[in-house]
Amino acid sequence: MEKAVRVSLAAEFPPGLKDFDYAPLADFHVFGVEFAITKLTLLTWIAIAGISIFFLLAVRKPQLVPGRMQWMGESAYGFIRDGMARQVIGEAGVRFAPYLTTLFLFIVANNIYGVIPLAQISPTAKISLPVALALISFVLFNWIGIRQHGAATYFRNILFPPGVPIWLYPLLTPIEFFSTLVVRPVTLAVRLFANMFAGHLLLLVFILGGATLLASDNFLFKGFSFFSFLLAIVLSLFEFAVQLVQAYVFTILTASYLQGALAQQH
């Protein structure tokens, strides 16, 4: 029996793309498009429910002297509102604080699944969730810019930076177009995805590697598995930091794009 467990663990080494594919728990078709509910979907739903419940509890009975839940909710919101919306966008940024806070907490929750026992995979380690989040931020900052300046002025300021000799526009306009409307959303999504993907793979290498070493018949290899597991623990802590930082970076870049769209001072 124990032999069988060992073999099945060892068989999974080396880790690869297959470790990111979860068997659908349920699947259905909507207009011919296949949808599958996987572990990742469930984790995301739990994150949404958890954040919603957290804030509903926090503001259920708002008091002048906040209770513990209210204090936690207000700290989380205040951290983003003052530390990010005000810092990066300015006073006009306070109205984006709800979006930025939601975005930050949603990404944090989905990221730290990567080091939470039993979950142990970040839904953001698949490209679809970061792409969806980046698209929301992309549409938002363009929409805000268009509403603030009008579509013509907004895109003229992006494509034709003022204070530049006219004969340079053929060279610079494609760069500006690409960097604002292509590189921004793509790097936003890829930065988050790649960090979570690499983190998950890194942890798998050392945990599954340790299991493989432990299962081997060689006495020395069994001993070395200790270091593999030790490194897995150290890297888990490291990954936790990366997960928080990436959520922060995603949110702060969204804030900075919003600031750019609002102010547009080139």
Next chain:
Amino acid sequence: MCDIVCLAMADDQSNRGPEWGMSTGWAIVGTLISGMLVWGGIGWLIDWWFNVSFGLPIGLVLGAAGAIFLVVKRYANLSSE
């Protein structure tokens, strides 16, 4: 040395913290990469279509120069304010 560091760190508004410096850094990196990707890509396409070999290097240099010009234009005036 200070030319670069001071430019990147110069605060044009007192209420802007280190976060602003970080997003400026990403913006500059994004512009530089875009410049080389766009014009390098156009140069590569020229190579491919006309079966020549000078398009990619010229495109890369041109794109890098354009991107550096954009970065200087946009961020260099911050230190003089």
